[in-house]
Amino acid sequence: MQHRMSRLDSNDKGVTLLIVAASLVMMLGMCALSIDLVAGYLARVQCQRAADAAALAGAKAFRDSGCTSTGGCASGSPAETLATQNAVAVAAQNPVMGLAPASTTVGATFDYSHDVLPSGGSGEPQITVTVYRDSVHTDAMPTFFAKIFGIDYMNISASATAEAFNPGGTGTNVGVGCVKPFIVPNCDPNFPVASGNGEANTNCPCAGTGLQNGDCAGGLGTGNYMSYYVDPSTGEAVHPKDCVWTGTECDSTSGDIGGPWVLHDNGGAPSQWYTIAFTSQSGMDYSQYIRECAPRSVACQGTLNTLNGKKVGPTDAGIDCLIHSCGTGGCSGQCPATGVVNNLPDGLNNGQDYLCAPYALPGAQAQASCTTTGSPFTFVAGYNNPYGYNAGQTLDLASAGSDSLVNVVLYDGQPLSSGGGTVTVQGYMSIFVQDALHSSTVDTINAVIAQVGGCGSGGSGSTPPGVNSPGGGSFIPIRLIHN
Numbered sequence: 001m002q003h004r005m006s007r008l009d010s011n012d013k014g015v016t017l018l019i020v021a022a023s024l025v026m027m028l029g030m031c032a033l034s035i036d037l038v039a040g041y042l043a044r045v046q047c048q049r050a051a052d053a054a055a056l057a058g059a060k061a062f063r064d065s066g067c068t069s070t071g072g073c074a075s076g077s078p079a080e081t082l083a084t085q086n087a088v089a090v091a092a093q094n095p096v097m098g099l100a101p102a103s104t105t106v107g108a109t110f111d112y113s114h115d116v117l118p119s120g121g122s123g124e125p126q127i128t129v130t131v132y133r134d135s136v137h138t139d140a141m142p143t144f145f146a147k148i149f150g151i152d153y154m155n156i157s158a159s160a161t162a163e164a165f166n167p168g169g170t171g172t173n174v175g176v177g178c179v180k181p182f183i184v185p186n187c188d189p190n191f192p193v194a195s196g197n198g199e200a201n202t203n204c205p206c207a208g209t210g211l212q213n214g215d216c217a218g219g220l221g222t223g224n225y226m227s228y229y230v231d232p233s234t235g236e237a238v239h240p241k242d243c244v245w246t247g248t249e250c251d252s253t254s255g256d257i258g259g260p261w262v263l264h265d266n267g268g269a270p271s272q273w274y275t276i277a278f279t280s281q282s283g284m285d286y287s288q289y290i291r292e293c294a295p296r297s298v299a300c301q302g303t304l305n306t307l308n309g310k311k312v313g314p315t316d317a318g319i320d321c322l323i324h325s326c327g328t329g330g331c332s333g334q335c336p337a338t339g340v341v342n343n344l345p346d347g348l349n350n351g352q353d354y355l356c357a358p359y360a361l362p363g364a365q366a367q368a369s370c371t372t373t374g375s376p377f378t379f380v381a382g383y384n385n386p387y388g389y390n391a392g393q394t395l396d397l398a399s400a401g402s403d404s405l406v407n408v409v410l411y412d413g414q415p416l417s418s419g420g421g422t423v424t425v426q427g428y429m430s431i432f433v434q435d436a437l438h439s440s441t442v443d444t445i446n447a448v449i450a451q452v453g454g455c456g457s458g459g460s461g462s463t464p465p466g467v468n469s470p471g472g473g474s475f476i477p478i479r480l481i482h483n
Contacts, residue, residue, distance in 0.1 A: 036146045040154045043097045043133060043141050047158035050094035050101055050131045052480060055162035057090035058083035058108060058127035059478040063164040064398040065376030068451070068476050073125035073164075074112055079376055082398045084108045087129050096133050096156070097141060105137045106130070115166060123166040126481070130159040161482040166453055176428055178293035180322075180406045181276040181286055181307065182263045182445075184229075185413035186426050190250040190259060191227045191239055192220035199238055200225040203413040229256065229410060230427040230454030237452040242374045245358040256449050257375055258358040261431060263408070263445035264315055272416040275307040275315075276409070281420075283314035290318025298409060300455030302425045306416060312443050319436045319445055323352040323404045324384035351384030353402045355432040356394070357448045370394065377450065379404075379432070397432075397450075404433045405450060427454035451476065 061083040067073040074080075087108050091101040107130045115123035133141050134155035141154040187204035195202060204226040220226065228238050241255025250259045264273050278294050279285055286307055289295070298304070320326070356370030356378045370378060376398045383391035387401040397405065410427035430451035437444050453476065 036143045036151075036154070039097070039144070040141060040156060043154070043156045044158060046094070046096040047131045047133060047156055048160065050091045050096060050106075051129050051158045051160040052162075053094055054087040054091035054101075054106060054108075054129040054131065055127055055160040055480060056478055058087035058129060059125070059162035059164045061086045061398045062125045062127070063476045063478055067375060068123050068125065068164050068166045068453075073122045075110065079125075079398065080110060082376060082396060083110070083125075083127055086399055087127065091129065091131055096131065099133070099139060101131050105132045105139055107132070111161075114163070124163050126161055126163040128159055128161040128482075130157055132157045159482075160480060162478060162480050164476050164478050166476055176407055177297050178407060179298045179428075180408055181278060181289045181294065182408045183274050183276055183304070183306070183411050183423055184261060184263075184408055184429050185274075186229050186232070186410045187226040187413040188229045188239065188256060189220070189226050190243075190256065191252060192224040193227050194223055195225055197227075199227040199231065201228045201413050203415075226413075229429070229452050232412070232426055232454065235427070235454030237454065240452065243358040243449075250358070256452055258377070259449050260359045261429075261447050261449055263431075263433075263447055265444055269416045269418040271308045271310075271418060271420070272306060273310050274416070275311070277305045277307040277420075281308055283309075283311045286311055287314035287318035290315070291321045298425060300425055300427075303422045304409065304411075304425065305422055306420050308420045310443065312438075315443060315445075316436065316438050319433065320350075322406070323433050323435075324382060324386060325350040325352040325435065326384070350382075350435070352382045352433075352435065353385055353404045354380045354382065354434060355397070355404070355448050355450075356380065357432070359448055375450075377432075402432070406431060406433060410452075410454075425455065427452070429453075 062068060062073055062079050065073075065079040065082060067077065067079040088101075088103045088106050091106045094101070109128045111126040111128070112122035114126065133139050134157060135153060136155075141156050143151050143153060146152075185204060187201055191199075193200045202225055230237055237256070239255040240257065242257050243250035243259035244254035245251075245259070250256065264275065266273065275286065276289075276294075277286070278289055278296070358374065370380065376396060378394050379397050379400075379402055381389035381391060381393045381395060381400075381402075385391075386403065389395060389400065395402075408429050408431060409423075409425050410429055411423035412426050414423070416423075429449060431447040432450050434446045434448060437446070
């Protein structure tokens with residue numbers, strides 16, 4: 001009996017080893033499932049993060065180029081090239097499992113079928129960015145334990161779609177952040193029309209004359225009125241093309257983008273200078289809101305109080321600090337002890353940036369430094385540019401930073417009342433502040449129109465909706481619409 005049991009025991013020898021070996025295979029399989037699948041999931045999350053950021057960067061290039069107003073958002077446009085470059089550059093800043101995406105592993109496609117403008121192109125261009133880590137792009141995600149099952153790599157990718165959303169002509173109103181305390185009447189002097197024309201704004205002052213660089217001068221023609229910048233019934237820009245500057249005005253066959261506007265000009269009534277009192281009539285508050293931002297978002301169809309008085313000192317100080325100019329207003333700490341030449345003409349060589357646009361300030365030889373004078377615009381950096389650019393360097397406004405690009409409010413154009421009153425927000429304008437003239441009784445701010453946009457048809461404007469564009473630069477929001 002003992003001999004038989006001994007023989008049975010000898011038959012069990014090696015079973016434990018087989019069990020352990022089988023268990024190891026199962027454990028390795030579990031490791032492959034846990035470690036490699038988790039690694040793949042993490043890579044997918046990081047791919048998605050890179051795609052999201054890249055898509056938003058691409059949409060921002062469309063927004064900042066101004067093509068959502070001009071109709072220049074189209075296949076093969078300069079804005080598309082900038083959008084692709086920005087998307088690739090931002091994707092590269094978001095590594096996927098330690099490997100930075102490259103131009104060969106980031107794909108961008110475009111959709112221009114939404115909100116097609118009368119001038120052509122899309123008012124709401126969309127960009128879809130895909131970030132790859134796969135074998136096709138020779139950067140597949142390697143596995144660890146799964147190699148024992150013959151699985152050497154994983155193919156990972158993620159896509160995101162973003163758009164520059166122009167609210168004009170839609171039922172969506174937006175609240176715009178970082179608005180400066182200036183208002184612009186919805187009165188376009190460059191394109192006078194007869195009173196019976198649907199584009200005529202009969203609210204505008206100076207009937208029979210016109211606004212020449214912000215002043216009531218020059219003839220509109222008998223029976224004519226100024227046209228709208230934005231049609232209040234649709235929210236669309238009426239003349240969205242680039243300005244073709246004739247030397248005195250934008251050619252009648254062109255548009256407003258790149259044309260001039262003068263801020264802080266006489267509002268046609270005593271004490272009124274087209275300025276806003278966001279919180280009070282305080283000149284100190286007003287100057288702070290020029291340098292920084294409005295204390296709250298400004299909603300479409302909202303009501304704003306006008307500011308009384310010229311406020312020369314607060315205006316000068318606020319504008320010079322805003323655009324980093326060493327003008328008469330100055331700005332503490334930003335002006336050098338000795339003169340620095342910015343290779344710009346007198347009046348512009350005070351440290352601020354200068355926009356390359358169809359409209360040039362008188363004697364502005366800086367245009368010779370400009371590679372283009374149409375949208376998407378470029379600008380020449382001043383020696384006080386706070387973003388590290390060299391003085392005289394020419395940069396794309398769509399991808400580089402300039403604090404001279406700001407948002408202001410369009411209102412219906414009714415003549416302002418002496419002693420103050422209210423205005424209703426009818427749209428927004430992005431302008432590039434070139435310089436400010438501070439001499440004797442002259443206190444005007446020269447600017448170039450970069451974008452024009454209206455309000456959607458919905459909402460009362462009592463409270464701003466959730467879409468905001470804080471930080472200035474543009475009133476056109478960008479948003480992810482799919483990932």
